[in-house]
Amino acid sequence: MNDDGLDRYFDYAAAAPPFEEALFAQAEAARTWFGNPSASHQPGMAAHTELERLRGTFAARCGFTGGRMAFMSGATEANNWIVHGIMRPSGSDRVLVAADVHASVWNACRRYADRMDVLPLDSMGRISLTALATGLRTGTRLLCCSHVASETGVVQDVGAIAALCERRGVLCHVDGAQALSRIPVNLDAIACDFYTFSAHKFGGPRGCGGVFTRSTTIAPLLDGGLQEHGLRPGTENLPAIAGTMTALERSCATMVPETNRLRELTRSVLDELERSGTPVRVNGAPGMTAPGFLSLSFPGLDGHALVADLAVQGFAVAAGSACSKNRPEPSRAILALGRSPAEALGTVRISFGRSSRPESVKAFTEALVQTIRRHAGHRR
Amino acid sequence: MKARPLDPQAFTAHRDILNHPDEAAVRDAFTRLPKRACVELHCPWSRRLAMQKTLVDLGAFAICLRPTADFQEVRITALKGKVGACFETGRSATYGGAALAVMDDDHHLIVGTIRVCEKTGGLYTLPPYRGLLTVTEGDAALIRRLEMDPLPFDCNTFEQDADRLATGAFAPAQTGAPFSVVFYPGPFSLLVLQDGSILRRGICATVPAQFVKDLEQKDGLLPAPPTMAAEAEHPTSYPSAYRTLGAGCLLDEPKLAKANPDAAATVDRSAEPAPEALTALRTSSEETQQRLRRLIDGQEPYFILTGSDPRDAVGCCPSPEVGEANRLVEAGLLACHRTPAPADACSTTLYAFVGEVGVRDDKPEFSINVVARRQAAEVLGKTARGRQVGRAALKTALLLLATASLLIAGRRALPAFGPAPTGFEAALARALNATNDDRRLFVCLFHAQETCDACEAMGRLCRQTVDSDFALQQRTGLLAYRQIAFDAPANRKIRERLGLYSSTVGLVWYDRGRLRDIRMLTQKVWSLWADDAAFISMLRDNIRALLPGNS
Numbered sequence: 001m002n003d004d005g006l007d008r009y010f011d012y013a014a015a016a017p018p019f020e021e022a023l024f025a026q027a028e029a030a031r032t033w034f035g036n037p038s039a040s041h042q043p044g045m046a047a048h049t050e051l052e053r054l055r056g057t058f059a060a061r062c063g064f065t066g067g068r069m070a071f072m073s074g075a076t077e078a079n080n081w082i083v084h085g086i087m088r089p090s091g092s093d094r095v096l097v098a099a100d101v102h103a104s105v106w107n108a109c110r111r112y113a114d115r116m117d118v119l120p121l122d123s124m125g126r127i128s129l130t131a132l133a134t135g136l137r138t139g140t141r142l143l144c145c146s147h148v149a150s151e152t153g154v155v156q157d158v159g160a161i162a163a164l165c166e167r168r169g170v171l172c173h174v175d176g177a178q179a180l181s182r183i184p185v186n187l188d189a190i191a192c193d194f195y196t197f198s199a200h201k202f203g204g205p206r207g208c209g210g211v212f213t214r215s216t217t218i219a220p221l222l223d224g225g226l227q228e229h230g231l232r233p234g235t236e237n238l239p240a241i242a243g244t245m246t247a248l249e250r251s252c253a254t255m256v257p258e259t260n261r262l263r264e265l266t267r268s269v270l271d272e273l274e275r276s277g278t279p280v281r282v283n284g285a286p287g288m289t290a291p292g293f294l295s296l297s298f299p300g301l302d303g304h305a306l307v308a309d310l311a312v313q314g315f316a317v318a319a320g321s322a323c324s325k326n327r328p329e330p331s332r333a334i335l336a337l338g339r340s341p342a343e344a345l346g347t348v349r350i351s352f353g354r355s356s357r358p359e360s361v362k363a364f365t366e367a368l369v370q371t372i373r374r375h376a377g378h379r380r
Numbered sequence: 381m382k383a384r385p386l387d388p389q390a391f392t393a394h395r396d397i398l399n400h401p402d403e404a405a406v407r408d409a410f411t412r413l414p415k416r417a418c419v420e421l422h423c424p425w426s427r428r429l430a431m432q433k434t435l436v437d438l439g440a441f442a443i444c445l446r447p448t449a450d451f452q453e454v455r456i457t458a459l460k461g462k463v464g465a466c467f468e469t470g471r472s473a474t475y476g477g478a479a480l481a482v483m484d485d486d487h488h489l490i491v492g493t494i495r496v497c498e499k500t501g502g503l504y505t506l507p508p509y510r511g512l513l514t515v516t517e518g519d520a521a522l523i524r525r526l527e528m529d530p531l532p533f534d535c536n537t538f539e540q541d542a543d544r545l546a547t548g549a550f551a552p553a554q555t556g557a558p559f560s561v562v563f564y565p566g567p568f569s570l571l572v573l574q575d576g577s578i579l580r581r582g583i584c585a586t587v588p589a590q591f592v593k594d595l596e597q598k599d600g601l602l603p604a605p606p607t608m609a610a611e612a613e614h615p616t617s618y619p620s621a622y623r624t625l626g627a628g629c630l631l632d633e634p635k636l637a638k639a640n641p642d643a644a645a646t647v648d649r650s651a652e653p654a655p656e657a658l659t660a661l662r663t664s665s666e667e668t669q670q671r672l673r674r675l676i677d678g679q680e681p682y683f684i685l686t687g688s689d690p691r692d693a694v695g696c697c698p699s700p701e702v703g704e705a706n707r708l709v710e711a712g713l714l715a716c717h718r719t720p721a722p723a724d725a726c727s728t729t730l731y732a733f734v735g736e737v738g739v740r741d742d743k744p745e746f747s748i749n750v751v752a753r754r755q756a757a758e759v760l761g762k763t764a765r766g767r768q769v770g771r772a773a774l775k776t777a778l779l780l781l782a783t784a785s786l787l788i789a790g791r792r793a794l795p796a797f798g799p800a801p802t803g804f805e806a807a808l809a810r811a812l813n814a815t816n817d818d819r820r821l822f823v824c825l826f827h828a829q830e831t832c833d834a835c836e837a838m839g840r841l842c843r844q845t846v847d848s849d850f851a852l853q854q855r856t857g858l859l860a861y862r863q864i865a866f867d868a869p870a871n872r873k874i875r876e877r878l879g880l881y882s883s884t885v886g887l888v889w890y891d892r893g894r895l896r897d898i899r900m901l902t903q904k905v906w907s908l909w910a911d912d913a914a915f916i917s918m919l920r921d922n923i924r925a926l927l928p929g930n931s
Contacts (some may be wrong), residue, residue, distance in 0.1 A: 024867070162463060163465055166464070250832055
């Protein structure tokens with residue numbers, strides 16, 4: 001996808017526009033490796049070879065050795081596979097889940113509500129190791145947390161979290177959907193048991209993601225063949241995987257300069273809001289959020305109305321988690337920071353990406369200030 | 381509640397034992413093991429380095445190779461589970477062996493005493509390192525912090541440690557002192573001896589005899605039998621290697637053994653079977669002998685077996701025939717090409733005589749090794765009593781077959797360039813700036829207009845290879861380097877014809893203005909672009925193979 005015309009799109013946390021090269025790679029792979037990777041003829045074996053090459057390259061790019069990596073339809077499927085795979089066979093094991101996890105983790109855990117404990121966050125959105133040590137009670141089998149929180153962008157110290165879990169003999173599941181390509185990820189330095197990702201968050205095709213696992217085998221969610229090391233049946237989506245690999249290469253290649261640029265953009269929004277005297281609360285620890293992420297609460301305003309108004313003006317942002325938008329309830333992740341329901345309802349998530357430019361961000365900030373002033377005139 | 385994260389029992393509770401596995405079986409078994417575990421392999425001596433490399437690539441550590449008394453078989457043990465973050469708890473590790481320094485599988489170079497993170501300190505308390513390393517307990521307050529606010533630790537001190545080692549004092553071996561042939565089994569990846577010799581794990585080497593006794597007692601060094609003297613290497617000297625290569629000299633991988641059957645990627649049509657290979661053939665089953673007779677008499681290039689070697693404990697569908705064929709591969713009579721096993725099928729292996737299997741663009745290619753077949757035919761003829769194959773007739777037939785296979789190979793090298801679609805050759809010639817009378821090999825980087833790290837590295841390495849190794853050929857016009865943006869509209873036909881969607885390198889050979897050959901190196905360049913030395917070596921070999929006078 002051409003980046004032209006995307007300069008008013010500030011919802012990269014929901015979905016990043018796909019890289020042109022990723023779409024191209026996807027189309028080419030569909031033509032070239034049309035064979036079923038499970039077939040024993042030449043086109044099938046060629047597809048199999050390419051699939052394994054892509055898997056190896058992808059794992060190496062994420063610093064992952066010694067475990068298995070399975071491609072799935074995305075982090076939502078992978079998260080469900082992990083939670084249900086661990087929790088369903090046992091009637092007594094407990095799961096500890098961070099309060100700000102994505103809905104795919106939270107709702108999967110809620111199926112085991114009587115065995116689910118919630119790990120609170122501090123006021124900056126961070127997981128405190130002390131709270132984690134307390135929360136890991138006898139019988140806890142699984143911890144679920146995010147590497148980068150999908151609503152606030154807070155980066156958790158998953159290296160320390162996974163190490164603590166291992167010391168307690170608890171399986172550690174990290175949802176890395178917002179982390180890959182935004183921050184450096186070296187999975188060999190994170191002793192977690194599961195790490196999940198989605199391609200459309202970093203400019204790859206949607207419908208592709210997966211899991212890195214070092215844990216004991218979990219039964220697949222679906223019945224079928226033995227594809228993906230027996231973890232996920234169904235003919236592998238090789239074209240999407242090729243697009244995913246290309247997108248990861250492209251986004252990682254520019255990660256360092258993009259980090260500084262995106263931090264400048266978020267800084268400029270905050271400076272302008274401060275200059276304009278707009279009452280706002282920033283969600284997430286300063287300096288501890290992923291580049292390009294801004295979660296802002298405007299007390300007393302309706303976040304969904306703000307988003308709709310900005311959409312009319314041509315700007316794309318989100319009210320809370322993309323997957324829970326249009327819900328009237330205040331965001332669980334924002335409430336977990338100790339915000340009031342009024343503040344949580346007035347939350348807007350802005351996430352910049354590669355096509356965001358200073359001029360368009362300036363125009364957006366001006367529109368945001370004007371929109372807030374207008375809405376403040378007729379508060380809820 | 382445990383204060384320390386690494387419980388030694390976690391490593392020994394899960395142990396997988398593999399007998400005569402191939403690399404794929406090792407990878408599969410290793411990745412299926414839990415986060416902390418142990419693996420044990422049994423393989424022929426000739427396969428030990430390939431197995432060791434596979435384990436290192438998988439992130440195994442504390443790898444130990446224990447040869448049998450006759451050095452024909454090796455038992456390899458390795459641990460899995462060095463993943464995790466590095467936190468400071470004030471621990472240090474002291475090496476107590478007879479060498480000057482040691483390096484582990486995580487590139488920690490231990491010269492005397494070094495500070496280590498909590499995780500590495502824990503790993504060093506595991507049995508393979510027992511008696512070799514002493515690890516301090518660390519600071520109680522810092523250990524408590526692991527539960528609340530752990531202090532990050534910077535493990536990345538390799539270059540500093542290598543520098544410290546280089547500036548240290550080395551004790552030169554006595555002039556005229558005798559040398560001994562020894563074998564270092566591990567668990568470290570290498571030892572740097574008192575005289576600066578780098579003694580790598582798994583390699584037979586000659587070292588000054590004056591060091592051997594101490595090394596045997598303290599580091600488990602093994603004396604190698606006299607039969608190993610021929611393959612013993614003279615170790616590299618660390619001080620001189622450091623002067624030219626820096627700390628990277630410690631990272632060189634040992635060369636893979638030449639008898640590795642899976643590495644048989646080069647066709648050598650005159651490779652002669654070793655005497656033991658023919659002995660193995662004589663003692664093989666009648667069924668196997670029949671199969672090989674059919675292969676020779678029928679002028680077939682290869683035969684296929686499905687199933688796994690019965691020695692492979694986790695193999696699917698064990699087959700005695702596969703086991704016997706593999707033994708002939710190990711003996712040096714046959715070569716094999718293993719195709720990737722589909723998820724729900726057992727593996728398929730193609731067997732041919734030694735020197736007959738090559739790989740081009742990941743596809744097997746076969747030619748006829750006249751010498752090997754003739755010798756095998758003689759043995760089979762004698763074995764079968766009366767099935768004497770007329771030598772002259774066979775030779776003629778095989779030569780004919782060899783000619784045919786060469787023709788086939790030639791056609792395969794230009795898989796679809798016979799009736800070229802209109803415009804492709806013209807587009808390529810235009811992009812390469814090739815002339816009507818060109819006789820030149822083009823080293824070509826195909827890239828997208830927007831470049832990434834990988835394709836920039838490929839371009840840099842191509843230029844470096846061409847400039848450093850083929851300067852003369854460039855000056856004489858026999859070789860040139862080009863870059864083609866495959867997504868430029870003018871190059872659409874090139875992109876479509878060559879199936880380009882990401883950067884790659886191709887070797888394009890023109891003779892008298894006509895396109896004669898294209899060799900795409902896609903698989904190789906993508907697997908090697910981050911490894912400068914390996915990339916350059918691979919490209920150099922491929923260029924040499926195509927340049928006139930080098931084929």
